[in-house]
Amino acid sequence: MIALAIKNFLRSKVAVASLLFILLAGIVSIHIGKQFLQKQEAAIAKTAAFQKEHIHRNVQFFDKEIGLLLYYLKFSLVNKPSNLNALSIGQRDVNVTIQSVTIKNLEAQKYDTDLYNPSNLLAGNLDYSFVLIYLFPLLIIALSYNLLSEEKEGETWRLISVQAKNPLRYLWQKLAIRAVAVYAALAVILGYAMVILSLLLNAAFIAVVCLSVMYIAFWFALSFWAMSWHKSSSVNAVSLLSFWMLLTIVCPAVANSYLINKYPVPEAMHTAIEQRDGYHEKWDMDKRITTDAFYTHYPQFKKYPLPNKQFSWLWYYAMQQMGDDDAKEQATAMQKKLRLREQVSNNIARPVPTIFTQLQLNNLTHSGLSNHLDFLDSTNKFHEKMRLYFYPKIFEEAAVNEQDWHQWQVEYFGKEEKVKWIKLLLPLAILIVVLLVPGYINLKRMKNM
Amino acid sequence: MRKEVLILLAKQVLNNAVRNKAVLALCGIILLLMAYAAFSGYSAYKKQTESRKKNEAEIRHNWEHMPDKHPHRMAHYGYIAFRPKAALSFFDFGIESYTGNAVFLEAHRQNTVNFSEAGFSTGLLRFGEISIALVLQLLVPLLLFFLGFNTIAAERENNTLKVLLSQGANWKEIIAGKSLGLLTMALLLLLPAVIMTVGIWALQNNSSSTGDEVMRLLWLLVSYTVFFAIVSVIAVTVSAISKTAKMALISLIGIWLLFGIVLPRATQALGNWLHPSPSKIEFETAVEKDLIQKGDSHNPDDAYYKALKDSMLKAYKASSVEQLPFNYGGFQMKEGEKISAQIYTKHLDSLLDTYESQNGVARATSFVNPFMAIKNVSMAFSGTDFGAYTRFQKEAEAYRYRLAQHMNDLQMKLISNKKLADTAKPYSISKAYWAAFPDFSYKPLSQKEVMKNEIISIIALVFWIAVLLIIINRLSKKLKAI
Numbered sequence: 001m002i003a004l005a006i007k008n009f010l011r012s013k014v015a016v017a018s019l020l021f022i023l024l025a026g027i028v029s030i031h032i033g034k035q036f037l038q039k040q041e042a043a044i045a046k047t048a049a050f051q052k053e054h055i056h057r058n059v060q061f062f063d064k065e066i067g068l069l070l071y072y073l074k075f076s077l078v079n080k081p082s083n084l085n086a087l088s089i090g091q092r093d094v095n096v097t098i099q100s101v102t103i104k105n106l107e108a109q110k111y112d113t114d115l116y117n118p119s120n121l122l123a124g125n126l127d128y129s130f131v132l133i134y135l136f137p138l139l140i141i142a143l144s145y146n147l148l149s150e151e152k153e154g155e156t157w158r159l160i161s162v163q164a165k166n167p168l169r170y171l172w173q174k175l176a177i178r179a180v181a182v183y184a185a186l187a188v189i190l191g192y193a194m195v196i197l198s199l200l201l202n203a204a205f206i207a208v209v210c211l212s213v214m215y216i217a218f219w220f221a222l223s224f225w226a227m228s229w230h231k232s233s234s235v236n237a238v239s240l241l242s243f244w245m246l247l248t249i250v251c252p253a254v255a256n257s258y259l260i261n262k263y264p265v266p267e268a269m270h271t272a273i274e275q276r277d278g279y280h281e282k283w284d285m286d287k288r289i290t291t292d293a294f295y296t297h298y299p300q301f302k303k304y305p306l307p308n309k310q311f312s313w314l315w316y317y318a319m320q321q322m323g324d325d326d327a328k329e330q331a332t333a334m335q336k337k338l339r340l341r342e343q344v345s346n347n348i349a350r351p352v353p354t355i356f357t358q359l360q361l362n363n364l365t366h367s368g369l370s371n372h373l374d375f376l377d378s379t380n381k382f383h384e385k386m387r388l389y390f391y392p393k394i395f396e397e398a399a400v401n402e403q404d405w406h407q408w409q410v411e412y413f414g415k416e417e418k419v420k421w422i423k424l425l426l427p428l429a430i431l432i433v434v435l436l437v438p439g440y441i442n443l444k445r446m447k448n449m
Numbered sequence: 450m451r452k453e454v455l456i457l458l459a460k461q462v463l464n465n466a467v468r469n470k471a472v473l474a475l476c477g478i479i480l481l482l483m484a485y486a487a488f489s490g491y492s493a494y495k496k497q498t499e500s501r502k503k504n505e506a507e508i509r510h511n512w513e514h515m516p517d518k519h520p521h522r523m524a525h526y527g528y529i530a531f532r533p534k535a536a537l538s539f540f541d542f543g544i545e546s547y548t549g550n551a552v553f554l555e556a557h558r559q560n561t562v563n564f565s566e567a568g569f570s571t572g573l574l575r576f577g578e579i580s581i582a583l584v585l586q587l588l589v590p591l592l593l594f595f596l597g598f599n600t601i602a603a604e605r606e607n608n609t610l611k612v613l614l615s616q617g618a619n620w621k622e623i624i625a626g627k628s629l630g631l632l633t634m635a636l637l638l639l640l641p642a643v644i645m646t647v648g649i650w651a652l653q654n655n656s657s658s659t660g661d662e663v664m665r666l667l668w669l670l671v672s673y674t675v676f677f678a679i680v681s682v683i684a685v686t687v688s689a690i691s692k693t694a695k696m697a698l699i700s701l702i703g704i705w706l707l708f709g710i711v712l713p714r715a716t717q718a719l720g721n722w723l724h725p726s727p728s729k730i731e732f733e734t735a736v737e738k739d740l741i742q743k744g745d746s747h748n749p750d751d752a753y754y755k756a757l758k759d760s761m762l763k764a765y766k767a768s769s770v771e772q773l774p775f776n777y778g779g780f781q782m783k784e785g786e787k788i789s790a791q792i793y794t795k796h797l798d799s800l801l802d803t804y805e806s807q808n809g810v811a812r813a814t815s816f817v818n819p820f821m822a823i824k825n826v827s828m829a830f831s832g833t834d835f836g837a838y839t840r841f842q843k844e845a846e847a848y849r850y851r852l853a854q855h856m857n858d859l860q861m862k863l864i865s866n867k868k869l870a871d872t873a874k875p876y877s878i879s880k881a882y883w884a885a886f887p888d889f890s891y892k893p894l895s896q897k898e899v900m901k902n903e904i905i906s907i908i909a910l911v912f913w914i915a916v917l918l919i920i921i922n923r924l925s926k927k928l929k930a931i
Contacts, residue, residue, distance in 0.1 A: 046730045090572055090575075113549055115732055117835075119807070119808045119811075122543070123718075124577075125714075249577060249579075253578050257578065259571070265569050269504050272529065273529065276529070280526045284515075310869070355576070
């Protein structure tokens with residue numbers, strides 16, 4: 001009987017067409033991810049070359065005053081994307097991957113955005129995460145919405161209930177055939193991704209695979225539950241599609257607007273305003289106010305007194321420092337608010353498989369907000385390191401030509417995180433059980449009818 | 450076609466709809482979501498506008514209260530321009546969540562527009578936002594498809610279609626009448642959307658609202674009516690050509706998914722692939738390369754600036770810049786600003802052209818996908834589309850340029866050419882000059898410019914009406930009752 005069921009499945013035009021469609025979409029999505037990755041990598045390579053040339057050129061022009069030279073010199077820190085990033089572009093297309101900063105006021109530099117076409121962002125990326133989260137459920141719905149109802153509508157169900165010892169098992173077999181087909185499609189797409197993106201079989205990739213498997217299982221469980229209602233094919237199709245719409249469009253949008261309204265980020269603008277005033281107002285103040293604050297921040301530089309000149313680089317960089325120091329409170333508040341947003345989203349996501357899967361994929365591929373916030377923190381440290389290295393040189397008026405300028409290569413930020421398996425898989429597992437149990441009970445009851 | 454027959458058929462569709470509990474439930478959900486979208490859109494507009502106005506006032510106040518100083522210091526102090534939310538943004542959020550909200554404007558440098566909602570997002574935003582426009586563009590069509598799939602197919606299955614035809618109704622009347630019924634249903638849902646939109650618009654109406662906005666609202670109303678007419682006819686036509694009602698439903702769901710969800714994303718990706726845009730580093734190095742080629746003001750031995758100096762000295766018969774009747778530093782910066790702004794604008798324009806070409810690919814598919822046409826038209830008339838954003842970006846850059854050059858002019862006129870001793874107090878001018886420089890303000894695109902931008906989408910909507918009329922005409926000769 002199972003052979004016939006397989007034959008029957010493969011004869012269905014809808015089944016074959018939708019499987020081919022998902023394979024095509026999956027393969028396209030991998031290439032879109034790869035294109036994105038390549039663009040990032042090209043930009044990183046270009047930045048490395050540019051930094052070398054940029055330092056070389058400016059060192060020639062401004063060879064007399066190291067203070068003036070450092071006014072222009074930019075140093076880059078790169079948030080290196082992993083190849084896995086191609087599977088879920090996440091927030092990487094909005095947030096910068098490369099920070100190029102001078103040792104001046106950092107708060108004025110680190111929020112500079114990348115160049116992007118906002119219409120692309122609005123449309124969204126057709127990456128693997130989209131295929132998994134939006135399209136795979138549709139495939140599952142298309143393949144299983146009439147699993148039971150077609151037999152009833154075709155008047156074959158009565159035959160089956162009479163002939164088969166266990167009609168329920170027949171349903172399971174039909175569902176299993178579809179599950180095998182869907183998981184085979186997933187395997188083809190992920191296998192293709194492994195080859196095209198040269199992915200390593202590491203914990204992060206295995207986590208992506210497990211998450212995908214569980215997410216798909218959730219939709220099978222949902223279809224199974226809907227099947228147990230004994231409704232007509234049309235009702236099944238409409239209700240499953242409504243669930244899909246609820247989970248992919250309505251719930252995330254409502255959650256998003258809740259988050260935005262509940263946790264707005266006015267601190268961003270305040271930071272922008274305060275860092276600017278914090279620095280500029282110092283030009284019109286007694287220099288002592290600035291340098292005293294500077295010495296309080298860096299007691300180790302007290303040994304460099306303020307030169308008795310109208311303009312000095314010590315005073316200038318102390319003023320720049322004050323931009324950061326004055327905006328610090330707002331900047332920290334902004335970081336805290338964004339971390340809070342991240343935490344609240346993760347909480348909201350747990351019972352909503354679409355949001356949950358997307359956020360987890362972003363986490364695993366280092367393309368979420370938390371990765372960007374970590375990168376910003378790392379930018380702070382990078383910037384501070386450069387400052388502490390160059391401040392004494394500037395204050396001592398070190399000779400430009402005696403410095404080793406070749407040592408300043410592009411630096412990389414990368415953070416390895418352990419996969420938290422239970423947090424990753426448990427929420428979906430719970431939802432699957434919650435759907436399977438009532439579905440099973442409903443169908444059992446039917447058998448006895 | 451007879452009017453009575455059309456009205457009769459349309460009424461039948463409406464009666465069926467009202468009797469269907471699932472449809473009523475869906476209508477309820479749609480209305481609820483619409484109300485929610487209107488509320489959240491309005492509160493976002495109100496909050497953003499209030500905080501923007503407060504920030505703008507602070508920026509202006511600080512600007513005017515800067516003490517006497519050297520004008521070039523003022524050019525570096527600069528300005529922060531905030532992007533106002535469009536008055537109709539609560540109706541269609543468009544791309545506003547993805548564009549920055551503030552840009553720092555200073556001499557010599559074109560900064561990026563920073564702090565977009567997308568940048569603060571945890572990734573939730575990328576699922577999309579619910580605005581009244583989204584409900585009208587996706588959910589109402591889905592309802593029409595759910596209602597429309599059995600308009601003809603079910604009558605055929607129940608054998609009532611034969612009766613209908615034998616009683617004298619012709620195919621054209623049947624398709625038109627049933628479509629009219631669906632359209633009426635859609636308009637019944639459009640009505641609360643219009644009431645909410647006009648209500649909120651009146652609520653937030655400040656004196657600056659103009660006849661232009663009234664026209665935009667009217668155009669939105671017309672566009673959505675046309676769109677719903679297209680969707681209604683598609684639903685009825687598919688129902689007419691499908692063998693069973695079930696097949697009609699599956700086809701319509703497929704069409705909805707393809708038009709509403711898959712194609713917009715896929716075509717934008719295609720545009721991205723066909724018209725690759727430069728990365729930030731590529732863009733910046735290209736600008737810098739052009740600048741250095743023209744003349745590098747940082748290079749003390751630069752030929753261009755040397756020649757400029759010599760020509761000035763010659764024209765004024767002076768032997769050094771100190772003898773010139775104006776401040777030479779100001780003059781040189783003015784020249785530098787002119788050159789760098791020209792080069793930057795050239796590159797920016799070409800970048801925006803690339804983005805336009807990317808968007809153009811998706812826009813061109815409006816002839817295949819009416820959902821794309823309404824999406825673009827709706828955003829454009831709401832003032833939340835790509836065109837509206839680039840207008841802000843360009844106006845901000847124009848203001849930045851005026852500010853920098855104004856300060857250079859003041860320096861040339863009012864600052865002495867004599868170099869000061871190291872310990873002397875620097876030159877400064879009166880703070881009265883700051884207040885005299887006008888605040889940043891900008892005029893959004895007019896309704897006519899919007900139409901010019903979206904002419905292709907508008908033509909596509911008209912094209913769809915024409916194509917559907919032709920299809921109805923053809924089908925009415927071919928369709929069978931059984």
